[in-house]
Amino acid sequence: MEKTVVILGGELAPEGRAVLEDAGVNVVATPPYINRQAIIEVMNLHKPDAVIVRLLTDLLGPEEMQAGGRLRHIAKHGVGTNDIDVKAATALGISVSMTTGSNGHSVAEHALALIMALVKDLPRQDALIRDGIWDKNQYNGRELRGQHLGLVGFGFIGQALAKMAGAIGMVVSAFDPHTPDSAFSDDTRRETDLDTLLAKSDIVSLHCPLTAETQNLIDARRIGLMKQGAFLINTARGEVVDEKTLIAALEEGHLAGAGLDSFAVEPPGIDNPLFQLPNTLVTPHVAGVTLDAKRAVSVMSAENVLAVFGGETLHPRFLAR
Template sequence: MSFTVVTLGSQIANEGVALLRDAGASLVATEAFPSKDEMIAVLDRHRPDAVMVRLVPRLDEDVMRAAPTLKVIAKHGVGCDDIDVAAARRLGIPVMIATGCNAQSVAEHALAMMLALVKDLERQTALMRSGRFDKSLYRGRELRGMRLGLVGLGQIGRSFAAMAAAIGMVIEAYDPFAPDAAFVPPIARATDLDALLARADVVSLHCPLTETTRGLLGAREIGLIRPGAWLINTARGEVIDEAALAAALRSGAIAGAGIDSFAAEPPPADHPFLHLPNVIATPHVAGVTDDAKREVSLQTARNVLSVISGGAPDPRYLAR
């Protein structure tokens, strides 16, 4: 079997590349964040059977139509906000995602951010570097007994909950789309987002970006988070009103935040999250540890092969 796969937004990890080549694939990859015209040109030139999506501004219907032989779109990850899934559906092209492959890495990143914030590590490092060795300036707290409020209870949220439970945190989650079976002890179901925000010592976002969740935490919702609490976002930047959160962080209404994703990426140099002392910021890397990249690349390749070989797409990996 011979077929062509174009990766938009840089090549996947070597393990996934090898799997596809062994199956007979010819591989083509663009640089990160190709323009719409560049994507159309490369698809028109190579007429791929499959497209793998990594770092792109948006894969819309115009781009898809540039590849009339396209049989499958495989996202290198889970979030599909950069793919017009409805357009792909109209064109009869399944969109596959690498469900669960980076859940452990993202959950560990959220845990690391929570520990760094609550243990005052960023500020203590800055004090040490300035020559201050003063234990009286430490503001660390114990996580044991604190309330963790999860917004979204997919695989990442459940993994993070297990880690937090081992520390001794009290956990509740808000996810109106999760089945009751997901809420197993020690995770309690919160039926009201406002109440969860008001009760939590740490709020951690783990929801996908959809039209329902875009702007989910606006100025009103951020105002409900109690003073002294921390906010962690390893989901999508657009879930939060960034200006409202920056204002709350400046005023001290919120103790601090861990931010791994931004509404615009890369963020501008003057973005407030990059300059506030009570913010830990990372460049959307929670799900791209070496381990996660390997697993995501392999599952992305498997998703391509499952369709190219003529089989029915596995519903666990179909974007909805």
């Protein structure tokens, strides 16, 4: 029987779709940010054996999973499964995979780009010149060498960024209670207390997953612990940060700036105050979807689906639990 895969929330890169179609799979793609009622309708119409999850407006829950009656596997196009009810999937006997490591370098490079642009005062300098102002006295750029970078989360992405930052001459430490000691070295010191990490860092970069424990992890108290004039970088999930408190800290000048690739609500409203502040640099959750990464993520998610169809057991690092 021909297998059907529905891509929920946007198309795959052509190379990923080709992996499925070359294996004889029928592929159907929906528009980005599809809501749960539309998902149920698509599932009932096409009765997929697997879905690949990209951009949704709602949590993919048990009702959607059971619609169509044939779903065996959910493949996340990326590594964050906060938009999938993994517990419900497990209870229904539906496996959930991630594309672990496929876009990590792209995310780490994006975080570094946000750091460099903000610390070097590039957005403001660009705006001044476009307004006809050529005044070197208004340049507030700093050297990155010697600056303390604090990483919250030290998985693949955090480790990749640590190597990049260390090569520049930054001092790097990381907080991650789940990463083994073997991942740390003299170049990246383990910090066992998050509050201490925040208090001593010139730049804080977030690389933790969104869980019940990390939601609003960076709240009013913790932002208050950060250095006057520090920078916050978020290429993780928007809900890890209390946005209202962040906005206040940026407006009051407690934080010098924020580089944000993710937001509490996506897509965010055009009236989001973060977009109006002169000391923010924002991107539309694209850190992990460079052309190179999108190809790699699309191919890996397609290969995970085919592996399940073929009766293979995926390596634990690819499985969400």
